[in-house]
Amino acid sequence: MVTASDHDAVMRSAGAVIPNQRARRTGSIGERSKALKRRKAVQKLAVGAGGAAAVVIAAIVAGMILNGIGFVGVMIAFGLILLAFVFAALLPGLPEPTPETIRQADLKTLAGKTEIWLERQRPALPAPAVTLIDGIGIRLDQLSPQLAMLGENDPAASEVRKLVGEYLPEMINGYRAIPEPLRRKDNGGSTPEEQLIGGLKTIDREIETMTGQIARGELDKLATRGRFLELKYDEGAADRD
Amino acid sequence: MDQPTQTAPPTAGASKLELTAPDPVPAVTPDRASGLVPVSEEKKSKLDAKVDQFLAELVAQDVNSPEFGKRVDQITNMGRKELMAAAGQSNRFLDRPVRAMDDSSGVGADLAELRRTVEDLDPSKRGKLLQKKKLFGVIPFGNKLRDYFDGYKSAQGHISSILDRLTNGKDELLMDNAAIDVERVKLWEAMGNLEQMIHISKTMDSRIEEKADELDHSDPAKAKAIRETALFYVRQRTQDLLTQMAVTVQGYLALDLVKKNNVELVKGVDRASTTTVGALRTAVTVAQAMTNQRLVLDQITALNTTTANIIEGTGRMMRENTALIHEQAAGSTIPLETLSKAFQDIYDTMDTIDQFKLQALGSMKQTVNALEGEVEKSRGYIARAEGQTAALKDVRGAEPELLSALGAE
Numbered sequence: 001m002v003t004a005s006d007h008d009a010v011m012r013s014a015g016a017v018i019p020n021q022r023a024r025r026t027g028s029i030g031e032r033s034k035a036l037k038r039r040k041a042v043q044k045l046a047v048g049a050g051g052a053a054a055v056v057i058a059a060i061v062a063g064m065i066l067n068g069i070g071f072v073g074v075m076i077a078f079g080l081i082l083l084a085f086v087f088a089a090l091l092p093g094l095p096e097p098t099p100e101t102i103r104q105a106d107l108k109t110l111a112g113k114t115e116i117w118l119e120r121q122r123p124a125l126p127a128p129a130v131t132l133i134d135g136i137g138i139r140l141d142q143l144s145p146q147l148a149m150l151g152e153n154d155p156a157a158s159e160v161r162k163l164v165g166e167y168l169p170e171m172i173n174g175y176r177a178i179p180e181p182l183r184r185k186d187n188g189g190s191t192p193e194e195q196l197i198g199g200l201k202t203i204d205r206e207i208e209t210m211t212g213q214i215a216r217g218e219l220d221k222l223a224t225r226g227r228f229l230e231l232k233y234d235e236g237a238a239d240r241d
Numbered sequence: 242m243d244q245p246t247q248t249a250p251p252t253a254g255a256s257k258l259e260l261t262a263p264d265p266v267p268a269v270t271p272d273r274a275s276g277l278v279p280v281s282e283e284k285k286s287k288l289d290a291k292v293d294q295f296l297a298e299l300v301a302q303d304v305n306s307p308e309f310g311k312r313v314d315q316i317t318n319m320g321r322k323e324l325m326a327a328a329g330q331s332n333r334f335l336d337r338p339v340r341a342m343d344d345s346s347g348v349g350a351d352l353a354e355l356r357r358t359v360e361d362l363d364p365s366k367r368g369k370l371l372q373k374k375k376l377f378g379v380i381p382f383g384n385k386l387r388d389y390f391d392g393y394k395s396a397q398g399h400i401s402s403i404l405d406r407l408t409n410g411k412d413e414l415l416m417d418n419a420a421i422d423v424e425r426v427k428l429w430e431a432m433g434n435l436e437q438m439i440h441i442s443k444t445m446d447s448r449i450e451e452k453a454d455e456l457d458h459s460d461p462a463k464a465k466a467i468r469e470t471a472l473f474y475v476r477q478r479t480q481d482l483l484t485q486m487a488v489t490v491q492g493y494l495a496l497d498l499v500k501k502n503n504v505e506l507v508k509g510v511d512r513a514s515t516t517t518v519g520a521l522r523t524a525v526t527v528a529q530a531m532t533n534q535r536l537v538l539d540q541i542t543a544l545n546t547t548t549a550n551i552i553e554g555t556g557r558m559m560r561e562n563t564a565l566i567h568e569q570a571a572g573s574t575i576p577l578e579t580l581s582k583a584f585q586d587i588y589d590t591m592d593t594i595d596q597f598k599l600q601a602l603g604s605m606k607q608t609v610n611a612l613e614g615e616v617e618k619s620r621g622y623i624a625r626a627e628g629q630t631a632a633l634k635d636v637r638g639a640e641p642e643l644l645s646a647l648g649a650e
Contacts (some may be wrong), residue, residue: 220423227419232412 051084
C-alpha cells in the first residue's frame with residue numbers, strides 16, 4: 001500500500017527529474033541571453049564566411065597567375081572553405097559567466113550574462129526554484145532596457161549589480177554547496193530548499209521593485225511634461241490643484 | 242488745439258503690479274506633524290485589526306524563543322519602506338536650484354540686461370530732445386529726435402533677443418512648477434502612508450501597554466520583557482515616524498513656497514515684457530506723430546505675434562494711446578511725456594520684481610535653514626533604520642514586512 005508520505009516522496013523525486021529535462025529542452029530563460037548567444041553565433045558565422053572569402057580570392061589570384069588552377073586546385077579550394085567553417089565552429093563559444101564576470105559586466109550585458117549563468121544552474125535546482133528562475137529571467141528582460149539608460153555610477157545601477165551579481169549567485173551557490181541529502185532536512189525551522197525558494201522570491205520581487213523605481217523617473221518626467229502643457233496653455237489650470 | 246496738457250495718456254501698465262513674496266515656512270514640530278493627511282475610519286479599523294492580530298501572535302510566543310525575537314525585529318523594522326520613501330522625497334526641495342533668484346544667470350540676468358538696454362533708450366535720460374532747436378538755431382529740429390528714434394532700430398534686435406530669452410525663462414519656471422506639482426502629489430501619497438504607519442504605531446503603543454498591564458498579574462516576567470523590548474521599540478519608531486512626518490510636511494510646504502515664488506516671478510516677467518513692448522510701440526507712435534518718421538521695428542512686431550496673449554491688453558491700450566498722441570500737436574511735449582511714462586512703467590515693474598526677489602530670498606533662506614535642520618535630525622534615525630535592515634537581512638534573508646501601510650501594498 002502506498003502511504004501519503006510515500007506518495008510525497010515519489011512526487012518529490014519526480015519533481016527533481018522534471019526540471020532537468022525541461023532545462024535541456026528550452027535553452028534560454030530570457031530574451032537577453034538569447035540575444036547574446038545569437039550575437040556570438042553570428043560572429044562565428046562571420047569568421048567562417050571571411051575565411052571562405054579569403055580562400056576564394058586566393059584561388060582567383062592563383063588562377064590568374066598560374067593560368068588556371070585545374071580540378072585539383074578547385075577541390076583544394078573547396079576543402080579549405082569547409083575547413084574555414086569547421087574552424088569557426090570550433091572557436092570558443094560565449095565565455096562561461098561566473099559571479100565575478102557578472103559583477104564586472106557592463107550594464108548592457110549584465111542581464112544577459114546573469115540569465116546565461118542562471119540557465120547553467122537550473123539542472124541543479126529543485127522544481128519550484130526552476131520556475132522562479134524562469135520568472136527572474138523574464139524580470140531581467142524587463143529590467144535590461146532600463147539598465148541601459150542608467151549611468152555606470154548611478155546608485156540604482158550599483159544596487160542592481162549587487163542584487164543580481166552578488167546576492168543571487170551567493171544564494172544559489174550557497175544552496176549548491178550543501179550536500180544533496182541535507183537539502184531537504186530541516187535546519188532551524190525551514191529546509192535549505194525552502195530557504196532558497198524564499199530567497200529567490202525576495203530577489204524576484206526586488207528586481208521588479210527596482211524596475212519600477214528606475215521607471216519612476218521616466219514616469220515623473222512624463223507627468224511633469226503633461227502638467228507643464230496644462231500650466232502653459234490651459235487657462236485656469238494653475239488654479240486647479 | 243486745446244488739449245489737456247496736465248496729464249499724459251495712460252500707458253500699458255495702468256494697473257499696479259503687485260508681487261507678494263510668500264511667508265517662510267515655519268519649522269514643523271513632530272508633535273504637530275501628524276493629522277495633516279486624513280486616514281479614513283475604514284482604513285483605521287483595518288489597520289487596528291492588523292495590530293491586534295500581530296499582538297496576539299506576539300503575546301502567544303515564549304519571550305525567550307527566537308519567534309518572539311523575530312516579531313520584535315518586525316517592530317523595529319516597521320514602516321521602514323514608508324520612512325525611506327518619505328525621506329528620499331522630502332529633501333528634494335533642497336536640491337531644487339532657486340534658478341529665478343540667481344542674479345548671474347537665467348531670468349534675473351535677463352531682466353538686468355533688459356533694464357540696461359532700455360535705459361539707453363529712455364527719452365528722459367537724453368535730456369533736451371526738443372530744446373535743441375533753441376540752442377542751435379541752425380540745426381534742423383527733427384534731426385536730434387530722428388537720431389534718437391534711430392537708436393530704437395539698432396536696439397530692437399538686442400531687445401527682442403532678451404525678450405525671447407525671458408519667454409524661455411518663463412517656460413523654465415513653469416516647468417519647475419509642473420515638476421513641483423508632480424512631486425507634491427508623490428509627497429502627499431508618502432505622507433498618507435506615513436500617517437497610516439503613525440496610526441499603527443500609536444495604536445500598538447496603547448495596546449501593548451494594556452497587554453503588559455494585564456500580564457502584570459498573571460505573568461510578570463513576560464510583561465517586563467514586552468515592556469522592555471516591544472514597547473521600547475514601538476515608542477522609538479513612533480518618534481522616528483513623527484520626525485519624518487514633520488520633515489515631509491515641511492518639505493511639502495516648502496515646495497509650495499517655491500511654486501508661489503515662481504508664479505509671482507512669471508507675473509513679473511510677463512509684465513516686464515509687456516511694458517517693454519508697450520514702450521517700444523509708444524515710441525513708434527510718437528516718432529510718427531512728432532517727426533513723421535515711420536519707425537519700423539520688425540523684430541518687435543514679430544515678437545508681438547508670438548507673445549500675442551500677453552500683448553493683447555497692451556495692444557488695446559496702445560490703440561487708444563495712438564489716437565490721443567496723434568491728436569496732440571507735433572512739437573508738444575506730451576508725446577514725449579507719454580514715452581517717458583512708458584519707460585517709467587518698465588522701471589516700476591523691474592523695481593517691483595527686485596523688491597519681490599529680496600523678500601522672497603529672505604523667506605526662502607529661512608525655509609531652507611529650517612528644513613535643513615530637520616533633515617539633519619532625521620538623518621540619524623534613517624541611518625539606524627538602514628543598519629537594522631541590513632542586520633536583519635544578514636540573519637535570515639529579507640523578511641516581508643507584515644506591518645506596512647495599506648496604501649503601500
